[in-house]
Amino acid sequence: MLDLGTTLVMAAVLAGTPLLLGALGEILTERSGNLNLGVEGMMFMGAIMGLMGSFMYEQAMTAAGAQTIGFFSALAALVMSFAAGAFGALIYSFLTITLRSNQNVTGLVLTIFGTGFANFLGEFAGQQAGGYLAVGAATKAAFAPLAIPFLSDIPLLGPLFFQYNWMVYFALAVAVVMAVFLFRTRFGLNLRAVGEDPAAADAAGISVSRYRYMATVIGGGICGTGGMYMSMVTTSGVWVHGCVTGYGWLAVALVIFATWSPLRGILVAAVFGGLMVVRMYVSIPGLPIQIYEMLPYVATILVLIITSVRQSKKHAMPAGTGLNYFREDRE
Amino acid sequence: MSLTGSLQIEDDLMSDTLAVHMENITKTFGKVYANKDVSLELRQGEILALLGENGSGKTSLVNMLSGIYFPDSGEIFVQGKKVTIRSPRDAYGLGIGMIHQHFKLVDVFTAAENIVLGQPGALAMSKRHIESRVAELAGRYGFEIDPAKPVYEMSVSEKQTTEIIKILYRGADILILDEPTAVLTPHETDKLFAVMRNMKADGKSIIIITHKLGEVLAVSDRTHVLRKGECVATVNTAETGKAQLTEMMVGRPVSLHIERPHTAKNDERLRVVDLTCCNKDGLKTLDKVSFTAYGGEILGIAGIAGSGQKELCEAIAGLYPAIGGAVLMRGQWEGEAVMEPVLGLGPDVISKKGISMAFVPEDRLGMGLVAAMNITDNVMLRSYKNSKSPLVDRKTPRVLAEHLIEQLAIVAPGPGAIVGRLSGGNVQKVLIGREIAQEPTVLIVAYPVRGLDINSSYKIYDLLNEQKKKGVAVVFIGEDLDVLLELSDRLLVLSSGRVSGIVDPRTVTKEEVGMMMVLDVVDPSNVSSEPPPEQLQMDLSLQDVEMGASAGGGSASADLFLRDAEAGGKAQ
Numbered sequence: 003m004l005d006l007g008t009t010l011v012m013a014a015v016l017a018g019t020p021l022l023l024g025a026l027g028e029i030l031t032e033r034s035g036n037l038n039l040g041v042e043g044m045m046f047m048g049a050i051m052g053l054m055g056s057f058m059y060e061q062a063m064t065a066a067g068a069q070t071i072g073f074f075s076a077l078a079a080l081v082m083s084f085a086a087g088a089f090g091a092l093i094y095s096f097l098t099i100t101l102r103s104n105q106n107v108t109g110l111v112l113t114i115f116g117t118g119f120a121n122f123l124g125e126f127a128g129q130q131a132g133g134y135l136a137v138g139a140a141t142k143a144a145f146a147p148l149a150i151p152f153l154s155d156i157p158l159l160g161p162l163f164f165q166y167n168w169m170v171y172f173a174l175a176v177a178v179v180m181a182v183f184l185f186r187t188r189f190g191l192n193l194r195a196v197g198e199d200p201a202a203a204d205a206a207g208i209s210v211s212r213y214r215y216m217a218t219v220i221g222g223g224i225c226g227t228g229g230m231y232m233s234m235v236t237t238s239g240v241w242v243h244g245c246v247t248g249y250g251w252l253a254v255a256l257v258i259f260a261t262w263s264p265l266r267g268i269l270v271a272a273v274f275g276g277l278m279v280v281r282m283y284v285s286i287p288g289l290p291i292q293i294y295e296m297l298p299y300v301a302t303i304l305v306l307i308i309t310s311v312r313q314s315k316k317h318a319m320p321a322g323t324g325l326n327y328f329r330e331d332r333e
Numbered sequence: 334m335s336l337t338g339s340l341q342i343e344d345d346l347m348s349d350t351l352a353v354h355m356e357n358i359t360k361t362f363g364k365v366y367a368n369k370d371v372s373l374e375l376r377q378g379e380i381l382a383l384l385g386e387n388g389s390g391k392t393s394l395v396n397m398l399s400g401i402y403f404p405d406s407g408e409i410f411v412q413g414k415k416v417t418i419r420s421p422r423d424a425y426g427l428g429i430g431m432i433h434q435h436f437k438l439v440d441v442f443t444a445a446e447n448i449v450l451g452q453p454g455a456l457a458m459s460k461r462h463i464e465s466r467v468a469e470l471a472g473r474y475g476f477e478i479d480p481a482k483p484v485y486e487m488s489v490s491e492k493q494t495t496e497i498i499k500i501l502y503r504g505a506d507i508l509i510l511d512e513p514t515a516v517l518t519p520h521e522t523d524k525l526f527a528v529m530r531n532m533k534a535d536g537k538s539i540i541i542i543t544h545k546l547g548e549v550l551a552v553s554d555r556t557h558v559l560r561k562g563e564c565v566a567t568v569n570t571a572e573t574g575k576a577q578l579t580e581m582m583v584g585r586p587v588s589l590h591i592e593r594p595h596t597a598k599n600d601e602r603l604r605v606v607d608l609t610c611c612n613k614d615g616l617k618t619l620d621k622v623s624f625t626a627y628g629g630e631i632l633g634i635a636g637i638a639g640s641g642q643k644e645l646c647e648a649i650a651g652l653y654p655a656i657g658g659a660v661l662m663r664g665q666w667e668g669e670a671v672m673e674p675v676l677g678l679g680p681d682v683i684s685k686k687g688i689s690m691a692f693v694p695e696d697r698l699g700m701g702l703v704a705a706m707n708i709t710d711n712v713m714l715r716s717y718k719n720s721k722s723p724l725v726d727r728k729t730p731r732v733l734a735e736h737l738i739e740q741l742a743i744v745a746p747g748p749g750a751i752v753g754r755l756s757g758g759n760v761q762k763v764l765i766g767r768e769i770a771q772e773p774t775v776l777i778v779a780y781p782v783r784g785l786d787i788n789s790s791y792k793i794y795d796l797l798n799e800q801k802k803k804g805v806a807v808v809f810i811g812e813d814l815d816v817l818l819e820l821s822d823r824l825l826v827l828s829s830g831r832v833s834g835i836v837d838p839r840t841v842t843k844e845e846v847g848m849m850m851v852l853d854v855v856d857p858s859n860v861s862s863e864p865p866p867e868q869l870q871m872d873l874s875l876q877d878v879e880m881g882a883s884a885g886g887g888s889a890s891a892d893l894f895l896r897d898a899e900a901g902g903k904a905q
Contacts, residue, residue, distance in 0.1 A: 241846075
């Protein structure tokens with residue numbers, strides 16, 4: 003028997019993982035100086051393409067008369083969702099870096115495009131599949147909680163740390179790798195310089211465009227895998243219309259909450275995940291459900307107020323974020 | 334055929350001995366020529382000064398060497414080899430490093446991080462390792478630098494040192510410094526020149542861009558003069574002088590004499606009594622500052638950077654909070670002239686009292702004008718409240734804008750020209766012109782000629798003199814001591830937020846003022862409105878110390894500036 007606290011933590015981690023992936027993608031993007039507000043769009047694209055990846059793999063296996071292997075199905079979902087998110091980010095990068103269009107407008111357009119694209123494709127593929135789009139048992143099993151021999155069986159620690167689906171560990175690994183990359187490697191230093199002061203980075207011999215393209219596209223791919231989590235884990239491999247709605251925006255807010263640090267992102271994603279599921283575990287008599295549902299958004303507003311009041315150079319948004327760079331611009 | 338062939342060979346031989354040879358370079362921005370058919374030669378191990386007025390194309394020319402701009406036509410040879418420089422990275426590859434006027438440093442990074450930025454090396458990077466390497470390099474050239482200090486905590490001079498080390502770290506042997514002294518105190522300038530001479534002795538070839546003649550003469554071996562994007566002449570610095578250089582720069586002989594018309598002393602216009610201000614760290618930026626300004630005079634205010642000049646004019650204008658003292662201005666009350674206290678009142682309330690004060694701030698495009706708006710709209714900012722109609726009156730400001738363009742010879746396509754696209758001199762003319770059009774009784778100008786070329790500067794001095802003749806009390810905060818001494822009728826000297834004296838510029842020497850600028854006033858109550866210079870408590874024996882050249886903040890011995898240069902750095 004697990005007590006309420008443990009279950010709440012586990013539910014918070016599960017609910018926070020897509021937020022973490024979305025926020026991590028956006029942290030990498032904003033560190034390069036691109037403020038991509040298309041997170042929601044890229045997550046949607048990742049969600050549908052990840053699901054489609056598994057679905058098509060299953061179809062192909064069935065057609066060939068072979069057995070569906072969960073590992074490959076999950077891999078297909080991961081690769082397809084990453085590619086979809088990266089593709090959205092590539093469009094964004096081309097518009098903002100090469101054509102120097104306005105970043106906010108481009109990001110918003112990407113969100114609208116991605117949402118429409120995913121919902122349309124999801125409905126359409128569902129009709130083709132005879133009602134709704136869903137993956138088979140083998141794939142579902144691949145996204146089920148892990149049972150690691152010995153570790154998962156430790157009382158308390160087992161459920162708290164070793165009984166999640168593989169995506170949770172994937173997200174944590176991405177966060178750690180990103181933190182090491184940003185703060186411990188030469189390329190990370192260069193990338194941060196590009197985001198802080200592209201003119202200074204350029205004068206130091208760093209290719210601003212190359213770093214921005216790379217970071218934005220990879221960041222978009224990570225956002226895409228966050229969307230795939232929604233369609234494969236949260237909705238258990240069934241396409242639900244608008245399944246990502248709101249998550250992408252929360253991820254953008256989390257970036258500020260995490261002060262552009264991947265490791266702090268882990269913590270704040272879990273907290274926000276907790277706020278999203280708390281209604282299912284804690285009930286205060288007389289408090290309407292709508293109040294609970296507002297919690298993450300109220301918290302977002304509070305966080306924005308607090309971070310705006312507390313002005314710190316070290317934990318501020320990279321100074322070049324949101325601004326396009328053109329070397330021959332005259333000061 | 335054979336003729337061109339032999340010329341080519343000769344050319345190659347010549348280029349061999351040159352560190353850099355730029356030939357017939359042309360660069361345009363839209364329809365404007367930044368550089369037209371310009372050639373430049375930099376010899377091995379020399380300091381070449383690139384002299385020219387603002388907009389003469391000095392910076393764009395060297396930007397093509399450092400890979401920021403790409404020339405439309407022309408050829409560049411580095412160490413005798415023809416090269417194509419497409420990016421700063423290419424420039425570093427050729428051993429060319431540039432220190433830009435606006436430093437290219439990442440604010441939140443430390444000195445060491447900025448220095449190794451973009452350099453190849455091991456993927457993993459340890460802070461301690463790069464810091465020790467930077468410290469080692471700095472030590473070799475005798476720089477004082479804390480590799481772990483973040484840029485946003487640095488003084489301007491420390492930032493410049495970081496930039497220089499950054500370029501040396503990249504193994505550059507051709508260094509370009511763009512207006513390096515614009516932001517330095519005289520002492521820091523001397524230190525920089527010493528560093529430049531050291532680097533020259535080390536075999537580096539250096540280009541220094543400047544429009545200050547004294548610096549050209551002090552540090553360079555040869556001088557290359559540009560005017561309106563074209564080459565004018567190259568001379569050996571030792572064989573030339575200020576007058577000749579100015580003539581080459583401006584294109585005609587220029588009198589460097591500033592007029593000081595005689596006017597009868599008028600009534601009291603502005604009285605400041607014991608004005609005291611604190612900054613947000615609780616340090617006193619102004620300490621019991623008292624003075625009076627009269628109509629028909631120019632009161633100069635001198636002091637090294639950060640002595641409280643900015644705070645003083647902003648406090649008078651009602652933009653900077655004061656913790657003590659009073660500011661009185663001449664206003665009208667029931668037809669009688671009275672001195673009204675204005676401290677702590679907003680600009681609106683002050684103008685309602687019948688006081689007309691104009692303030693031309695140091696930060697022209699930040700505080701003075703809106704860069705993205707046109708001349709008419711900027712003029713309107715001052716007058717739109719005068720109309721009672723719900724719609725703004727655009728006609729009157731447009732007429733005034735046209736008038737200003739004509740009267741002050743502002744180079745602009747028309748009153749619809751966006752202010753941010755005008756050159757510095759023209760921006761300043763718009764700002765001063767607008768303020769003067771308000772017919773102020775008191776006019777406060779802060780660093781009005783900073784960054785302006787000689788022609789524009791003299792135009793500004795003329796405008797101020799005109800106001801003085803009209804009977805306006807002009808308060809002029811300046812940085813060039815020579816100018817202050819020639820232009821002002823009285824000169825107030827600030828030192829660390831205190832008045833160290835008000836002197837008569839006709840009789841005082843530059844050295845005396847230089848020392849007052851770094852003097853701690855023992856008893857501020859001793860300062861009367863016009864003490865003769867000999868009353869000042871100075872250790873005159875200090876005058877024997879070698880006096881530095883006038884560079885920006887005036888002149889005094891280098892040692893004297895040490896302590897205050899540090900204080901100034903912190904204040905910035």
